[in-house]
Amino acid sequence: MPIARLARLARRVVAAVPLAALCGGAAWGVGITEFRLATGNSGPTGIVAGPDGALWFTEEGVSKIGRISTTGSITEYPTLHANGVPAGIAVGPDGALWFTELAVGVLGRITVDGAVSEYALPPGANPQGITAGPDGAIWFTDTAGGKIGRFTQDGFLTEYPLSGSPGPVAITTGPDGALWFTESASAANKIGRITTKGAITEYPVPTAKCQPFWIVAGPDGALWFTEQMAHQIGRIATDGTVTEFPVLDAGYGIAAGPDGNLWFTEPTSNKIASLATDGAVVVEVPLPTALAGPLGIAAGPDGNLWFAESSVAQIGRTTFPCVASATTLCLDDRPGDRRWQASVAFATAEAGGRSGDGQAIPLAGLGVAHGGLFWFFTAGNPELLLKVLDACALNQSFWVFSSAATNVGFTLVVTDTRTGRTRTYVNHDGTAAPPVQDTSAFACTGGDAAPTERGARAAAMGEPPWPGPQEAAVEAGASRPAAAAAATSTATPTPAAAAAAATAAPTPAAAGPATACASSPTAVCIAGRFLVTVRYRAGGGRAGPGQAIALESLGVDRGGLFWFFSQDNPEMLIKVLDGCALNQRFWVFYAAGTNVGFTVTVTDTQTGGVKTYVNVNGTAAPPQQDTAALPCS
Secondary structure: OOHHHHHHHHHHHHHHOOOOOOOOOHHHOOEEEEEEOOOOOOOEEEEEEOOOOOEEEEEOOOOEEEEEOOOOOEEEEEOOOOOOOEEEEEEOOOOOEEEEEOOOOEEEEEOOOOOEEEEEOOOOOOEEEEEEOOOOOEEEEEOOOOEEEEEOOOOOEEEEEOOOOOOEEEEEEOOOOOEEEEEOOOOOOEEEEEOOOOOEEEEEOOOOOOOEEEEEEOOOOOEEEEEOOOOEEEEEOOOOOEEEEEOOOOOOOEEEOOOOOEEEEEOOOOEEEEEOOOOOEEEEEEOOOOOOOEEEEEEOOOOOEEEEEHHHOEEEEEEOOOOOOOOOEEEOOOOOOOOEEEEEEEEEOHHHOEEEEOEEEEOHHHOOOOEEEEEOOOOOOEEEEEEEEEEHHHHOEEEEEEEEOOOOEEEEEEEEOOOOOEEEEEEOOOOOOOOEEEEEEEEOOOOOOOHHHHHHHHHHOOOOOOOHHHHHHHHOOOOOOOOOOOOEOOOOOOHHHHHHHHHOOOOOOOOOOOOOOOOEOOEEEEOOOEEEEEEEEOHHHOEEEOEEEEOHHHOOOOEEEEEOOOOOOOOEEEEEEEOHHHHOEEEEEEEEOOOOEEEEEEEEOOOOOEEEEEEOOOOOOOOEEEEEEEEOO
């Protein structure tokens, strides 16, 4: 029986394997979403990222080509043969999708608008794998005929026969400008290489009868392939050196992932798995739908992986958790899941123009998993506090709150890595940044706790079922935060002046009455001199001291945080900056993502000077940029 027929039979056998129902991959930080096709026996197999920003796939069972957008919208187009069995699919050099039809010996072409045309191959052809070559032609495997085919845009066909009964299946373009393919027949068991001029070299795979199947160019300059009859993934360097790595189950499709690893499907165990380029197994992720039979897999234009679930007529998508970096802040939804990804780009026209990426300061080490900071000019002077809060119990949304103690222009982007959705927030240069209280930022989706569940959980923990910053608004019956008031300041500093004050060396104080300056559970000592306390007043008579989060351990000596209702939900970022070289004053900047009433008291412990700021309960706190707060002497 030809290899292609054996492979298709093996796919259908997957459905008979008795597997237990399995959960998704959230425990590994990899989210899985599945999208059902209209026809139950469609048998999606090959999949590829298209030139239009969508994923395109073949449907063997119903002879269709499918398209799925990165948001899950599906369109299907019939081929010109009712029983053609489309298998492989690739993007052609002409911007169309090209595919093979196993059963009728045809190469197909479909434009992104859905126009289908087909090209017949010689009798007995059995095309399966397909790829665009570096020479502008389409290259494919003829599994039954034991050939590699080349088809040009003007319709010229060239076939290159292989020796013996090789059963070539998959083909891809290698980093060396040649085409690489698998020879899956047991008698062959090789990886082949063919130049664009037709010169063929074959390399035996060490493990006998392992059936090398799918092949892809890896991120390390080598080719990687699955072995259907061995629990191994193979790697072949462009010089022909083959290395095999043990994995937990036999693989089928394989793709280079956005995380720098190789990802492959495991049909019999109903999982997708990843392998590092050093051969270490990174993770195996069970699929939510039992007996799904995952086959083809491809990296999508959205930074996720997409795969075909042949046995249940679904397309699956993996989403990856946030990867923290110097400029990327990762926040949790549930403990350790790193669901939310945030980055900031800043720019100001002052001082000849300054721009760059905000530098992230994670706060998880201080007990704040849902929030973090960014700084622009110096690590000791954070500019922006960001939080993403779960309000699924209240309005079926995740809320984004940010408070920025700056008038520098910036763009903040928050991404839900589980779904790929993003929200963008912009502050214009020279404008004191108003607080962001976006209470409909991200709609809660499947897998997020339902209102009754989340509310019951909050009640059991003795907490309100809404995030702290909105408590006053909720108690007052407001559906949205009050509009942000204008920023209050004696004189709004230019961005350049603010940057200069932030980086100035501390100015010694003149002799005067001295008191102790020490951080405590309810106070932050800034620069060893300025003692800051906050008292809040919420609806229903709730009041008390704000709880302090000192930031010295993170290298922040000019500022601190306060929270009112939950340590994991800080309400306020406050800073004291040295403007003595500019206007002989210390400056007080704060930003609060709250509409709870509060009083801020800043005491210069070396001179006895005191400055007080008040926010009225029920009012979204405006940013404070007081450039005449306290005298330098």
